Amino acid sequence: MAKTYTYAEVQEHRSPASCWVVLYGHVYDVTTFLPSHPGGSKIILQLAGTDATEEYDPIHPPGTLEDSLPASAKLGPFDTTTLPAAQEEASPAQTGTPKSPAQEQAEEPLASLDDCLNLDDLEALATRKISRKAWAYYYSAGDDLRSKTLNNTVYSRILLRPRIFVDCTRCDTRTTILGHNVNVPFFVSPAAMARLGNPAGEKGIAQACGKFGALQIISNNASQTPEQIVEGSAEGQVFGWQLYVQNERAKSEAMLQRIHRLPQVKFVCLTLDAPVPGKREHDERSKNVGASLPVRSSVQAGSASTTSPDPAAKSGMRLEENIEAGEAGAGGVGKALFAGTAPDLTWKTTLPWLRKHTHLPIVLKGLQTHEDAYIASLHAPQVKGIILSNHGGRAMDTAPPSIHTLLEIRKYCPEVFSRIEVFVDGGIKRGTDVVKALCLGAKGVGLGRAPLFGLGAGGVEGVERTLEILKAEVETAMRLLGVEEVGGLGRRHVNARAVERDLYDGDGLGGWEKAGLWVGSKL
Template identity: 40%
Template sequence: MSLTLQQVAAHNNASSCWVIIANKVYDVTDFLPDHPGGRKVILQYAGRDATSVYEPLHPPDALEKNIPPEKHLGSLTQDAQNTISEQNKKKKKTVDEERVERAQREKPKIERMLSLRDIEHVARKVLSHKALAYYSSATDDEITYNENERAFSRFFFNARVLRAVSRCNTSTTILGFSSSIPVFVCGAALAKLGHPLGEACITIGAHKTGIIQMISSNASLSSGEISAARPSPSQVLFFQLYKNKDNSIAEKRVKEIESQGYKAIFLTVDAVVASNRERDLRAPFELEDMEKAGLQGTTEGEKPRQIGDATAEEEQIQEGKETEFGGTAGSLLNNDDVDMTWEETIPWLRSVTKLPIVLKGIQCVEDAVRAAEAGVDGILISNHGGRQLEYSLPSMEVLYRLHKQRPDIFSKMEVYLDGGVRRGTDVLKALCLGAKAVGMGRPFLYALSAYGEAGVVKTVHILERELVAGMRLLGVSSLQELTPEMVERVDWQPVSAKL
């Protein structure tokens, strides 16, 4: 069935809600109560084209998985498609879009990037306001986020000298799979917010540099698309599983990623509910202040629909219980299992897959011990990059406590760490204390956003250079020579200035 814009526009409320995505029309009326991001966000585009807001946040197969076939109403007429195309061409750029375009034109050449912080600095300029708010946000006052980085500054090296270090080997294995450096791409959602090619662009960069990529359940591309984007079928991908509260749906997901060639499951255990990420929550208000105009989609001759305007249906929602406190992040977690337990979830997952299982989000020594007792293959010490529980201990501090209190755990399973890693020396400190490798999430999102695939490759090369320099100055030629005695935790006491 071919539909006109006028036909679609007649279905613009909660009683009958149609939306246009990529020139196809969907009846999402029945889906409104189940939408993870709440129904208000859909109703803003009821009877209209929602392609520009839909595509960066959803994998292409989301419609097939969530909207029954009978609700796929058909395509727009050719005239309607031409009208939308013309409207998009005439659409006035927002203040933020103009800022981003200017920043892209003025960004320095990638050859000038000497560190991961240099790349992040560029990314913060070229990212849209919404994307940066999501990528950079952390919970509450962002204390844990800041302390994750600061924690590494409390560990100093006891370097050895007069050792032959002309040949340094940075390679290692992670769950038995080879990696050129002891760093992997940690699962992070919505890469298309920063780059139109999304996670697949990171996949290609990871292949070129010989590192392993972990894919989030909430990636902006489907797990199948990312797997298919691998330049070689032998490229290793891990999968970060956010377990659905419905075991049958969760099992189907596990079987799907097995069939797509993923080599391990990292079960996320520290994000069962949405946290209070105020930077992300505040972004729409800040954009509203910035633009002082209607929603995107306004065309010449059309009265702008102001962000403050609402249909009667929307006003009822706004006055009721529809206030959204999850932001971009919260909408991704609404269907996740909040009742996972050691006694049921780990045995269940082991019963439905033979893949290695790693628990992502261990935050204390006691749970590291429980994980070893549960027989998992590894743990990722993580507080979700400071994005979940405020005042969680920095990951480096948890690793240090685990080494001091239960050094035997490191021989029972592999231990990894993420959160706050920005330098090769940070990686070396973690490895000295027993970590097998470290994960990085934000740095690769920033690299992708700033320079695409070349940014991902550049990030790995920077880390490799810093690792080799650090190893030589420490007096080691292989990662296996790193020992706990090579690092020391030091709390510097501030010296009061004389009045």
């Protein structure tokens, strides 16, 4: 019979020479795995001698332990009765952090999904139910949250122009995205760590998307494998897959080979709006309530509030002393997820490399200027589409909202719309927001936080409620505009003058400048 280990016994093995952790009720000796851990050895050592299940489970798909460790590494059962009493996790309201509008609404009695009438209600309900670290990761954005806030508020400055005496009995929200039929003109943008909010995870989001005929882009940092997420998907359901190119290109190449074996995945979405992690202070503060995750690399460990990537190097402390002091846990969830991500992507090197390793169409995500949109359009047909995005305000604060970039393209290089499909994401809270973006030329609109908060509010049913609310609001807006089909929405249905006054007012791209950008991108 296997020996049962106590907390005190496990605590004795917290060094690089002997490192044990507890996972799913069993003790594992991970000493030999430390040098090869993709996120570096520091993060495992930070969790050494503890029950790491809560930190490990939302991040690693099932089967990771068996693939990474020999059978002999599983030492025996863990006696949970020997654990010290756990401190109650503080809710967002108890930490002194300024409240968001959703948190203010969370003080109202929202008892169930049926009480939720809009996406803010769902976020408020989720805020009540999910852990502090999940809320901090989902809610957080760069610096002072100005880009995130503008993402939400810019749509209110665009006015709709309803028409009268138009038969509005018929309304069809179906459209196409990259030639694939979908039932709604919005899609789920790639957003990591769905299982932080609910065990159903990304697969639960996929189930909801299947019910509504919505496209889902699977995050490179999903907490479930792509195979698990697409398994059992509805007939004709469409997926994309997000690519964060890794420093070790072979890892990305191997992942692309896996994706090619999934016929449900129709394109690769190359994310470019976060070559390095932004400074997300709500997320960084969550380190104090156990938000450290075992995926951080030695290069990118630490806080965005320090210029030193290696806290031990900065302080001169030994690693073990650093862990004891709590320094290795800085940075939060978002910072951790950038482990191994390559910051050296260029037009010159990356697209040719990607052309060699995938036959799937490419969508570039994260464009924030009309110049980059123009260059991207010249790479058609390899590049089929672009997503205008500032990473949900989570990278560079005061970067423009996607609607600004969309209007820039209309002003300086409208030919882009005829070459590639243009999508936007960031800040969508209402069906009227979706309709305004479509009127200004977007082919579709992405949702990032909303499905995550829906999942946190009620699992699969919460995501379904999210999509149901948004679809109903889109239909109402289209009917009041007198438009029967998505393709009928156009510039005449909106007044965006108030936003146009804030657009970039440089010289734009003349013929010679366009030619120069094209040549430069090919060199």
